[in-house]
Amino acid sequence: MIGLFLNTAFNYFQAFIFKDIDILDEVFVEVNHEMSSSCLKIISDMLSRCNLTILDVDKIYCVRGPGSFTGLRIGATIAKVCSWGLEKELYSLSSLQCMACSDVATNYVIPIVNARRGYVFAGIYDSNRNVYMTDRYMELQELKDIVSKLNGSYSYVSLDEFDFEVMKFVPNNKNILRYCSFRKESPYDFVPDYLKEEYVGNNG
């Protein structure tokens, strides 16, 4: 079984191709505002390096969020259309659980994304990356209060900077395959999980 994994939730593009439990090729590159122009070219190059074509891919895995709304839509659109067009199964997973799969040896892992104005997207996972606190959009202070009551060691993981110690997210794709729970999606209905309502400002 050949799988293609995509994560466009942050300002880095994370992708890997795997066969069963073996990683065949992987990338983690900073793309910032060039997510749209980068993704498909990178996927195409990765497949070429593996002597594969997109037609060889059996299952598509895509991060559903939370994260950059625009980034999530780019990845989700690619995943939906590839799944629909190739008639291959589509699976999603949480971007925070993906982040929690970093090499961390503490009792708890806390993936965290700066959502601005004192808010964050965060979840709390145990050492086996099982959900301890479900992913949510919350005040940073509220998260700190919950974390302060944890019974055991913990590490924050993020690509953002905070005024407390945070481990930089470095993907461990084998851990993702080992620990993550993937949700089956329909190529017709799949949408990102924004975890936050759309902002409707003054449209005048």
Place this chain on the structure above:
Amino acid sequence: MKKDVYILGIESSCDETSCSIVRNGTDDISTVILSQIDIHTLYGGVVPEIASRNHIKDITVVIEQCLKKANINMDMIDAVSVTYGPGLIGSLLVGLEACKSMAFIFNKPLIAVHHIAGHIYANQIGNKMQFPLMCLVVSGGHTDLVYMKDHGSYEVVGSTLDDAVGECYDKVARVMGIGYPGGPIVDKLAKEGALTYELPIPKNDDSLDFSFSGLKSAVINLVHNEKQRAHEIRREDLCASFQNVVVYSLASKTIKAMEKYNVKNLILAGGVAANSGLREKLTDLCKQHGFNFSYPDIKYCTDNATMIAACAYQLFLKKQFSSLTLEAVSSEKLK
């Protein structure tokens, strides 16, 4: 015998998710449009984030429905095309990524279409444009006079210096409290009204440029002043007076451009091309001046993918294809 060319088009630049299959640049084989207008009406205008979220929800359904309606599969499609801009960036990106993904998985040439070029090519659907021509592009985001010597050649010879005409219609409708989108409502009420309100003719000069912000402000001030005096506004009359000035401005500059560039063919494009007052005025003036005048079917005036695929046909003939690194742009002049 020449082989037929089938092009699939995708349009998602604002609040319509659309897919279409067009044969040889003129025949609409199948078009599906999913409009979000009911959602955005609640807010009195398009909310970009809501538009983007709805595009991604609907995109594969719209593409599949279009193919099913045409009763053809992707093997028969010669190229895929998409609006790359201008438009709302979040909305554009969904259509763009979908189209690029289709080009990638089905190994089809990818064609990038400028949204306004697409609107112009709505005139090619079921018809053939005669060159040289002048096109009056009137929509919520654009008010341009475009001179075309031939297919794919665009020279913008006049443009709005501030608000687009469609935007002006929306703002005027909002201040009068008559709903959204403003164009069709004002057009309808204008037919029942009389020219009783005096409004300034915008940019009444020899240039080919337009201006609508002053007119918009004049209507807003008029409504507020009348409210302060506890006078009731007769909406039909204000709509008629407003539309009369808008149509005069658009039509007089258009005829001026036709004469200056010595062209005999006039076409209309964009959402405001559906405006009956504008169509009637230009029909009369073109008759008087001996010009040929045509405009798209009303269903091709608002955003749709048929016009994108029709325009893409000309680029297909020239083999002007794009790569998978194609980016969306929120604003880009037609060139």
